[in-house]
Amino acid sequence: MSIRVDYRASLSLVGTVLKYLTVPLLLPVVVALLYGETVAPFVLTIAVTLLAGGGLERLAPDPDIGPREAFLMVATTWLAVAVVGTIPYLVEAHGIPGLLSPIHPDSTLGNPANALFESMSGFTTTGATVLGSINVTDHTYGVMIWRQLTQWLGGMGIVVLAVAILPELSVGGAQLMDAEAPGPGIEKLSPKIAETARVLWGAYFAITVVEIMLLYGLDLAGMAGPNMDAYNAVAHGLTTMPTGGFSPQARSIEAFSAAVQWVIIPFMVIAGTNFALIWRALSGSPEKLWNDTEFRGYLGAMGVLTAIITGLLFTGGFATGVPEGATFDAAYLTEQAAALTGSLEPSLRHALFQAVSIVTTTGYASIDFDMWGSAAKYALLFGMFVGGSAGSTGGAVKIIRWIVIAKTVRRELFTSAHPEAVRPVRLGGNALDDRAVRGIMTFTLLYLVVFFLGAFVLAIDSTRVGMEFTVLELISAAASTLGNVGPAFYRLGPMGGYIPFPNTSKLFMVGLMWAGRLEILPLLVCLTPEYWRR
Amino acid sequence: MSIRVDYRASLSLVGTVLKYLTVPLLLPVVVALLYGETVAPFVLTIAVTLLAGGGLERLAPDPDIGPREAFLMVATTWLAVAVVGTIPYLVEAHGIPGLLSPIHPDSTLGNPANALFESMSGFTTTGATVLGSINVTDHTYGVMIWRQLTQWLGGMGIVVLAVAILPELSVGGAQLMDAEAPGPGIEKLSPKIAETARVLWGAYFAITVVEIMLLYGLDLAGMAGPNMDAYNAVAHGLTTMPTGGFSPQARSIEAFSAAVQWVIIPFMVIAGTNFALIWRALSGSPEKLWNDTEFRGYLGAMGVLTAIITGLLFTGGFATGVPEGATFDAAYLTEQAAALTGSLEPSLRHALFQAVSIVTTTGYASIDFDMWGSAAKYALLFGMFVGGSAGSTGGAVKIIRWIVIAKTVRRELFTSAHPEAVRPVRLGGNALDDRAVRGIMTFTLLYLVVFFLGAFVLAIDSTRVGMEFTVLELISAAASTLGNVGPAFYRLGPMGGYIPFPNTSKLFMVGLMWAGRLEILPLLVCLTPEYWRR
Ligand SMILES: [K+]
Numbered sequence A, B: 001m002s003i004r005v006d007y008r009a010s011l012s013l014v015g016t017v018l019k020y021l022t023v024p025l026l027l028p029v030v031v032a033l034l035y036g037e038t039v040a041p042f043v044l045t046i047a048v049t050l051l052a053g054g055g056l057e058r059l060a061p062d063p064d065i066g067p068r069e070a071f072l073m074v075a076t077t078w079l080a081v082a083v084v085g086t087i088p089y090l091v092e093a094h095g096i097p098g099l100l101s102p103i104h105p106d107s108t109l110g111n112p113a114n115a116l117f118e119s120m121s122g123f124t125t126t127g128a129t130v131l132g133s134i135n136v137t138d139h140t141y142g143v144m145i146w147r148q149l150t151q152w153l154g155g156m157g158i159v160v161l162a163v164a165i166l167p168e169l170s171v172g173g174a175q176l177m178d179a180e181a182p183g184p185g186i187e188k189l190s191p192k193i194a195e196t197a198r199v200l201w202g203a204y205f206a207i208t209v210v211e212i213m214l215l216y217g218l219d220l221a222g223m224a225g226p227n228m229d230a231y232n233a234v235a236h237g238l239t240t241m242p243t244g245g246f247s248p249q250a251r252s253i254e255a256f257s258a259a260v261q262w263v264i265i266p267f268m269v270i271a272g273t274n275f276a277l278i279w280r281a282l283s284g285s286p287e288k289l290w291n292d293t294e295f296r297g298y299l300g301a302m303g304v305l306t307a308i309i310t311g312l313l314f315t316g317g318f319a320t321g322v323p324e325g326a327t328f329d330a331a332y333l334t335e336q337a338a339a340l341t342g343s344l345e346p347s348l349r350h351a352l353f354q355a356v357s358i359v360t361t362t363g364y365a366s367i368d369f370d371m372w373g374s375a376a377k378y379a380l381l382f383g384m385f386v387g388g389s390a391g392s393t394g395g396a397v398k399i400i401r402w403i404v405i406a407k408t409v410r411r412e413l414f415t416s417a418h419p420e421a422v423r424p425v426r427l428g429g430n431a432l433d434d435r436a437v438r439g440i441m442t443f444t445l446l447y448l449v450v451f452f453l454g455a456f457v458l459a460i461d462s463t464r465v466g467m468e469f470t471v472l473e474l475i476s477a478a479a480s481t482l483g484n485v486g487p488a489f490y491r492l493g494p495m496g497g498y499i500p501f502p503n504t505s506k507l508f509m510v511g512l513m514w515a516g517r518l519e520i521l522p523l524l525v526c527l528t529p530e531y532w533r534r
């Protein structure tokens, strides 16, 4: 291990990923053709991607990477893909000099900081947006489907990262992800990452197709509300499985019927579940689901939050007024409060939808939850730290870590009263490796510190340019971007967006989304001198 | 260790503590006599304390306790003392039936929940208040000095708890507190807790006297502002060393001159320093101060926060408006903003005063910091989690734990890149025991979880009674009471108080103050079945 990092091999593999990106870029090309739009933004993106990818691949013709190179490859991939992903947004706003005039020159994504924010938000499946107008009529269908597609592609990457790469790197306790599977471990699921990817992507693709068909079926049955059509069915199918949350509707899932909201809920739940577990359940062992400690904890967390929020909404726990600059008005507040107070179905539906949406870090909204009272809003803020399951596309801390932490506290209490006793932390019958437990605690503390400091940076940066965000806005923006959730509160709420921030803050949040998606440590590892030495 | 907990021995020692409480109760008796007030509230308290203390002592005539009994004794002591401490407040409001008519029947402390809140806030040196009118003319001098004295007494208890008891219990990593002292360890400072207490209380008493003399000296020199007198000098002397923060002035330290504010700052810094370290420095080894990692980190944390806040205030980072119900008005905002913007001394003074006050968890205010902008307020919210040094009267997480966590993250990054390497976490040249590192991480995570859940409980409880607090109020109230800081934000800010909360929330915060003061784990240990079994 006294060899230097083979960064050429890492970058060569990033080049390969870029080259593969040209295949899904054919979808927006097809959509553009269907709607009679220019395909130029995507052809240019394909060209740049092929050139950059090919160039990087030449750095090492036959790359063979070890764990250290994997850190660099993983960190660089998300950045490279996000940068390339800005091209369609920039071309739509600015055109191509001498070749194509601007298509929508008013697009907020013409600002490169905004374009990078939207692209990173897509590929990290965060779903925070800086789109000024979220409407296909103010953009091309091609660009809007590209925005959705970045999340679906990001989700594919995350599935492989979470199930096959991070556990191998044994970082932040990710090796624990599979501790409960005494049968075929994930390493036996497929001896190679590529094989694992093929298997999991099959399930990912199949579930996406089922959701699109259900949504379109509701539309055909006339049960989906006026805004659903084939385009919207595809668009939302692409952003559920990656727990993404981008919607081409300005009012997110509120734009559709209660039936659509009920249908989307189980798909969000699936998206936040460990994919290795899903694969096993689909492979004929559904009982593995109910025997899984994390899965039970995951359902339990969402269940408790749902019960609390339902109670709050049912008993009228809404905002007592409309703050200046809010994304809702008095009429909306009155109407929604009247519709929910004392009515079980809508209270339960919106409580369940939002609890699931936030805990899984999807970020869809079935209602402008900023008009909820402080307690219900706090429940969502709290949920932003829970996170989905390990091995899923969900972000934030993740349920399994909280379970291990709870068990570690229990052990500390026991050994305090009985110092002579030795008691390992157990999960599903297996004693956990101390190194993994330490990794989990270290990651969680680091996550919380980065969150606290991140909000601090946003506070100082906005003050620097003479802007005043509320402390809640600052806290929720940091929590939501670091946790890859999407919406925050007040002006940054589900019906608002991140446009008000200065560009420097947006670029900082690009970093938070990136770091959060990679579970922070792999990114930090690449920044230590020890990584590059020896 | 298969013996049951000897709870009689624990309670017997609690009885001894109660009996000793009668000695300091002579101070309010003297003050009442000086001001020609009735001594009845304190005579009754002395009688009850003697009776209860004597009764508890009879449970075990010659108590000999081990670590397990120490947990119970420590947890029970703070509760018992806080309950007894309510008597003067209740008697002032209600009188004694048939003996004494009510003295100040309008006192908010006539409400038992308020009285317990104020008493626990005193003995835990939190400094959060539910006094409706903080003014000696609306209370007796005796009761007001009792309120101050509860903090000074609480501080005496905490010094012994932090330096001599918690490290022995090896809970939450407290055994680390002294890892850097290769010379005479704390256990050699004095072979018995009683001896340790005698030594440290000597320093505690001496420093308190010096502060009182300095404050009164400023008054005699006419440099202390109109509100300072001997009574106020004593009152503030009693609440600085315990990092308490109670003041008999409604506007806290803003009531005094800049000179008084400058004088109080170094005493808060001393109060937040490890008392074992202070004792060594005073015993002829002042160089130990500068060689101490925690002390350097402690000064560094306050320095960085001060620099940031000074910059924010100097450049005009104040609130952009006066929210309804705020504790400041537009005239105050305009006047203070004009006085601070572009003026270095007041900007630096208030920034330093508040950074030191919050990080040490004293909670004094030199200004209504609620009129600061979000960034400066967030800096204080952030500071509430930093905490003072281990072995001091400061609360919250404490600097040494953050230092160990930072080093643990560094180690995790290193071992991620070099999995074959073994690298212990080092502090001041010594490798730290893994069990201590684990205890520190467990405590810090538990602290943050209790904070998040605590704010959630406050949110739900206030909604239950139809009240609406902002999320910032809820978060800061939980952080401030759990961290034993005192003031929070907005209505609960330094010029406000905790009166708006429903009684249930106040009792819950009594629990947060109690848990925070005991570093959570010793309290939780007593609540596990394993503690009582075997
Ligand atoms: K998301």
Ligand SMILES: [K+]
Pocket (backbone or CB within 6 Å): B125, B126, B127, B243, B244, B245, B361, B362, B363, B484, B485, B486
């Ligand atoms: K305090």
